[in-house]
Structure formats: C-alpha cells, structure tokens
Amino acid sequence: MTTDATPQHGAPDPALAPLLSVRDLRVSFPVRRSGDLPWRAPMQLQAVGGIDFDLMAGETLGIVGESGSGKSTLARALIGLAPASGTARWADGVNLVGLSPRKMMRYRSDIQMIFQDPLASLNPRMTVGQIIAEPLQTHHHGLARDTVKSRVKDLMDRVGLLPNQINRYPHEFSGGQCQRIGIARALIVQPKLIICDEPVSALDVSIQAQVINLLSDLQRDLGLALIFIAHDLAVMKHISDRVLVMYLGRVMELAEAEALYTAPAHPYTQALLSAVPVPDPQIARQKHVVPLRGDLPSPMAPPSGCVFRTRCPRAQALCASERPLLRGSPAHLHACHFPVR
Ligand SMILES: Nc1ncnc2c1ncn2[C@@H]1O[C@H](COP(=O)(O)OP(=O)(O)OP(=O)(O)O)[C@@H](O)[C@H]1O
Numbered sequence: 001m002t003t004d005a006t007p008q009h010g011a012p013d014p015a016l017a018p019l020l021s022v023r024d025l026r027v028s029f030p031v032r033r034s035g036d037l038p039w040r041a042p043m044q045l046q047a048v049g050g051i052d053f054d055l056m057a058g059e060t061l062g063i064v065g066e067s068g069s070g071k072s073t074l075a076r077a078l079i080g081l082a083p084a085s086g087t088a089r090w091a092d093g094v095n096l097v098g099l100s101p102r103k104m105m106r107y108r109s110d111i112q113m114i115f116q117d118p119l120a121s122l123n124p125r126m127t128v129g130q131i132i133a134e135p136l137q138t139h140h141h142g143l144a145r146d147t148v149k150s151r152v153k154d155l156m157d158r159v160g161l162l163p164n165q166i167n168r169y170p171h172e173f174s175g176g177q178c179q180r181i182g183i184a185r186a187l188i189v190q191p192k193l194i195i196c197d198e199p200v201s202a203l204d205v206s207i208q209a210q211v212i213n214l215l216s217d218l219q220r221d222l223g224l225a226l227i228f229i230a231h232d233l234a235v236m237k238h239i240s241d242r243v244l245v246m247y248l249g250r251v252m253e254l255a256e257a258e259a260l261y262t263a264p265a266h267p268y269t270q271a272l273l274s275a276v277p278v279p280d281p282q283i284a285r286q287k288h289v290v291p292l293r294g295d296l297p298s299p300m301a302p303p304s305g306c307v308f309r310t311r312c313p314r315a316q317a318l319c320a321s322e323r324p325l326l327r328g329s330p331a332h333l334h335a336c337h338f339p340v341r
C-alpha cells in the first residue's frame, strides 16, 4: 500500500467551482412486505436521505459506511441509475438528477464507474481488447480501427496488462487483472470522474494494495477525481483526500482524511475507526475502542432525530427529537449534537 498519505486537497476552496455539487440528494424505493394488502400503496424505503457534498476536480473522496447505508445507491443516483430527487450539479451547471437517458449519455463519458465484482462486470464473450474499446465505440463512434487498437494497447500498458493479452477472454485473468481491465475500460473515454464502488472488496488483501496504488497513480497522473466507496476505513486511508461517513442514508461526518483518522468528531466514525487494525501493538493497546452495538435499523422505519442514536453511546433526549444538521468548519463537518471533540 502506498505510504504517501499527504492530502493533495483540503476542504473545497470556495474560490474554485466544484466538479460536482450534490445537495439534498434523496433516493426512495417503493417496497412491499409479505402480508401487505395488495391495494395498499407500497411503503417507501429511504436508501439516501438528503446528502450534501462538493467534489473538486482531481480530488479523491472516500465514502464509507456499513452494508446497507446507501453508498451504492448514492453512486447509482449520480449516473441516473437510481430514482433520485435533489441536485447533483456537474461543472457546467447541469443538474444530473432527473436527466433523460439520452441527455445523461453526454455525461457518461465524463463519469465512469468501476464495480465490486471484477469478473461479473466484464462480458465473458468479449475479448479484453473489445471490452476496453467498447465505451469508445459508444461515445466516439467512427474512430479508425487502428486508432482504437493503439489506444487500447496504451491503456493496457498503463494499467499493467501485457499487449499480447489483448485477444484473451476475462475468465483467463485473475480478479486483480480483471479489475485492471475494468479500470482501462473506464479510462478509455478520458473521464473527469471515476466512481469506484468497492473496487477491491472482492480481491485478496495482497492484491487490494496493488489496485489501490494503481488508482492512486492514475488519479495523480491524469488529474482524475475519484469517489472511492468502501465499507471499512482501513482500505481508503491512503487514497482519500477527504472522507464522507454515511449511516442509514445520511452524512455523519465529512472531513479531510488526516483529521478524520486522527480526531473523529462523530461517535459513529469513532466506532468505525475502532475496527481498523493497528500494526503497532503498543499503539493498539492505547487505542480507545468503541464497539458498535446492534444492527443497522431498517431504512423503512429510521429512528427519529439522529438516525444513529439507537446505537450511540453518547445519545441524549435531544438526539431523539432533533435531527442534527451538518456543522463545523468546511474542512471538518459533522452531524452530531454531542460530538466527541
Ligand atoms: N432497487 C432497490 N429496491 C429496494 N431497495 C433497495 C434497492 N436498492 C437498494 N435498496 C436498499 O437500499 C438500502 C441501501 O442499499 P445500498 O446497496 O445502497 O447500500 P450499500 O451501502 O451500498 O451496502 P453494501 O455495503 O452492502 O454494498 C438497503 O436497505 C437496500 O436494501
């Protein structure tokens, strides 16, 4: 894993326009439970309950949260694959929420996505060369075959694949190599943002570091912005400039990575950090461990006030009656009535 943890970006500079500006983004799904009367309207499951953040060009924003906290739904909403309300304003001022699929196509080369299961996200009947070239043919059809082939080969080289592997099929590659193919496919249309939804969760730990280092190098060399989703903080430590902590569809904390890891403000972040292994046993012994009690409540009946209060060791009466708003400095925001510091 890379040891260079120096953030290249701090809190968004108010003088610069963000690449993506998300405000009050919400996603609900109509769901039925067994035993519901068929003529009754379905209940609403709120997967994303009003998210705000800005993403700057070239920045890496980590998004972390337990399974079911709404990370993938948020990512899918940004590219028009989940039914959202609110705004997700792209650098040109256009709100991506609610765009027709035809209009969204224009932005799909700027915003690419990489998924968790590398092999399942590659078409088994296409060769590596065809897979990597496919987005180019969708977004820039009419390019000469030789141009396409040389761009595919350049990218294969860039992500650490050999040129003579161009005619092989996905099942002939390891998980880590498949993820490299997915990264090359995302890069071929020269995106400004890549959303990586748990890109290394399915890989062996030794391979995880290689793929994270590759993403980090590409981010730096190409000036890409990344949204890097994971469910534990350890994985994203060295790649994120800022980290957004999500719980039951809401932002709990949004801070520069260094500050979030060394001085978390939200009890939920503190609990997530307790689960991060520390290699040095002496430091590990000094670590303040805050175990997370119980399970994530149902998103169909989220707790009143602060959604984390039912599992929070610091919760008081106010937490049940009033939803805490995001507050603090632009470099370190938290949504907690009784922050840790
Ligand atoms: N199409 C859908 N219809 C109904 N509910 C959905 C749908 N997609 C997601 N959900 C629900 O929305 C909530 C958030 O799911 P989501 O997959 O976004 O979480 P996640 O944070 O990505 O979890 P994981 O870490 O397991 O990937 C969950 O309760 C999930 O069951």
Ligand SMILES: [Mg+2]
Pocket (backbone or CB within 6 Å): 071, 072, 073, 197
């Ligand atoms: Mg997910």
